[in-house]
Amino acid sequence: MVQLYIKFFAMHLKSQMQYKLSFFLTALGQFFASFTVLLGVYFMFSRFREVEGYTFEHVLLCFAAVLMAYSIAEMFGRGFDQFPLMLGNGEFDRALVRPRSVIFQVLAAKMDFTRLGRLFQAILVFCYAIPNSGVIWTWDKVLTLLLMVVCGSLIFFALFIVYAGFTFFTVEGLEFMNIFTDGGREFGRYPFSIYGKRILTFLTFVVPLALFQYYPLQYLLDREKSILYMFTPVIGLLFIMPCYAFFRIGLRRYKSTGS
Amino acid sequence: MITLSNINKTFRVAKRQAGFGRAVKALFSREYELVQALNDVSFTISDGKMVGYIGPNGAGKSTTIKIMCGILTPDSGMCEINGRVPWRDRIAHVREIGVVFGQRSQLWWDVPIIDSFELIRDIYKIDRKTYKNNLDELTELLDLGELLKTPARSLSLGQRMRCEFAASLLHNPKILFLDEPTIGLDAVSKITVRQFIKKLNAERGTTVILTTHDMQDIEALTERILLIGKGRILLDGSLDELKKRSSKRKTLVVEYTGSEPEIPDNMTPVEKKNGRLVITLDPEVLPVSDAITYLAARTELTDVSVSGISAEEMVAELYREYHI
Numbered sequence: 001m002v003q004l005y006i007k008f009f010a011m012h013l014k015s016q017m018q019y020k021l022s023f024f025l026t027a028l029g030q031f032f033a034s035f036t037v038l039l040g041v042y043f044m045f046s047r048f049r050e051v052e053g054y055t056f057e058h059v060l061l062c063f064a065a066v067l068m069a070y071s072i073a074e075m076f077g078r079g080f081d082q083f084p085l086m087l088g089n090g091e092f093d094r095a096l097v098r099p100r101s102v103i104f105q106v107l108a109a110k111m112d113f114t115r116l117g118r119l120f121q122a123i124l125v126f127c128y129a130i131p132n133s134g135v136i137w138t139w140d141k142v143l144t145l146l147l148m149v150v151c152g153s154l155i156f157f158a159l160f161i162v163y164a165g166f167t168f169f170t171v172e173g174l175e176f177m178n179i180f181t182d183g184g185r186e187f188g189r190y191p192f193s194i195y196g197k198r199i200l201t202f203l204t205f206v207v208p209l210a211l212f213q214y215y216p217l218q219y220l221l222d223r224e225k226s227i228l229y230m231f232t233p234v235i236g237l238l239f240i241m242p243c244y245a246f247f248r249i250g251l252r253r254y255k256s257t258g259s
Numbered sequence: 260m261i262t263l264s265n266i267n268k269t270f271r272v273a274k275r276q277a278g279f280g281r282a283v284k285a286l287f288s289r290e291y292e293l294v295q296a297l298n299d300v301s302f303t304i305s306d307g308k309m310v311g312y313i314g315p316n317g318a319g320k321s322t323t324i325k326i327m328c329g330i331l332t333p334d335s336g337m338c339e340i341n342g343r344v345p346w347r348d349r350i351a352h353v354r355e356i357g358v359v360f361g362q363r364s365q366l367w368w369d370v371p372i373i374d375s376f377e378l379i380r381d382i383y384k385i386d387r388k389t390y391k392n393n394l395d396e397l398t399e400l401l402d403l404g405e406l407l408k409t410p411a412r413s414l415s416l417g418q419r420m421r422c423e424f425a426a427s428l429l430h431n432p433k434i435l436f437l438d439e440p441t442i443g444l445d446a447v448s449k450i451t452v453r454q455f456i457k458k459l460n461a462e463r464g465t466t467v468i469l470t471t472h473d474m475q476d477i478e479a480l481t482e483r484i485l486l487i488g489k490g491r492i493l494l495d496g497s498l499d500e501l502k503k504r505s506s507k508r509k510t511l512v513v514e515y516t517g518s519e520p521e522i523p524d525n526m527t528p529v530e531k532k533n534g535r536l537v538i539t540l541d542p543e544v545l546p547v548s549d550a551i552t553y554l555a556a557r558t559e560l561t562d563v564s565v566s567g568i569s570a571e572e573m574v575a576e577l578y579r580e581y582h583i
Contacts, residue, residue, distance in 0.1 A: 004381050011378060015369040018410075090363045096330045097358045098382055099350045255332045255346060257270065 008108035030117030060129035066188035068122035069152025071115045077157045078110040083164035151233030152212040158243040168250030211236030261304040266336035268297040296322045298490040307464040311481035319490045320470045357432035361439035366411040373407040383430040397425040417448030434466045474570035488583030520557035
């Protein structure tokens, strides 16, 4: 399975390198689009030195972790993001007549390397924020940051699966899902607590974006000492199960309705 | 062996209505219409046969194919292919079938064809030796040679179609489903594709199920025809049987110099124009030879041709007969 995924990976890379100029321009565009967001954060902090006790560097850590998680998820989970298209042009029917798991084929069907532009930006921001945030980088802090990024991308990925699952039921109004995906990325640049208690509760128990952002950040910045805060991103992975189940239900429905 | 018995399939289709007010209303409550796509469809196809599956657009051809491929689950009825139920045992089932959709490609657009083939090899876990043998054989049969190094985007439709065929056959399927394989192809490519399908059936014994609107495909390839209309199987028989069943009238085209002959009642003129005459007749009333003798005695014939009903006309007649 992993080997086959690598083969698909190589094919996508080969295909996208056929259009080098377009590739670099899109990647550059991705870079600047999130750069303006970064500028927004910068100007905000040039006025107010702190937001709820978070300094500019603290927020940058949060910003870069979410951005990196999102761009990784988007790069590899593009197939789910573009699933409505696959369903529309019959590519999905082709997947169904091949002897491999459906989820795997959707996953491997699309990869978008132009997201490297965003990923690159996240790395740059980390380069600045990690040494300047005042965090003393002991092994547990490093692990916390790593968990934020890895589990974060998996949770974003689960959201893409839900998005794809909705496609089986309706083609209209799918944009509302963007509140959680694109919205999660945009609003995730600040710790979710600044949006109020209700939002934080929602993002903890319903769509668990805060589990890889707000809570581990508390541990990272020594606001909470409990080791539980370090591992909340792992708890967040439970979210993948209902998302996957939802996709399966949608698939069963598709096979019985064909639309 | 393919067996379908009493397959039913109904789709729920959202009614769309014209007008802004109604469109707004549709946002909140949708009205649905039930469309019976397949109505009690049953047939059996034994191994190694070639079957043409015909019917007008929207008759249920694609739905049947999708059920046989395991893409769709029917509402009721049973389908068994080589001892398996396609939608229950999807992965084992699809290993033994090949599918060519005439209007959709399975090749990667921007990379050489051979790379697509190698990916397919890995998807199907075809062992190297089988793959190599198959590739060599298909390359020769379909004359792929140079095409293998070319990306799909630079191929003509005919060339691409040949590659599609190869792609669907690399894993040695026992059954091949062809959904309008010759659509949009030029005459030469059509003939190549037809010859290939014939050879495949003869040499590998592959069962071929073909949907098409091109009656020449049917005439060239299939012994047996299934006609579907409005979700029901209307006819199941050989092309010859069907031809016999439909109109027996012959068409006679003659060219002549000299005076225009008088046409007796037992011949029906279709076209009369300087030196050319087209008539139809019923050979049971008037044998063709008698008709020619009659005309030859009255004018100077330079050319005579006789033809029966074409497959195209026959199908049109069938569609009319069944109001589909």
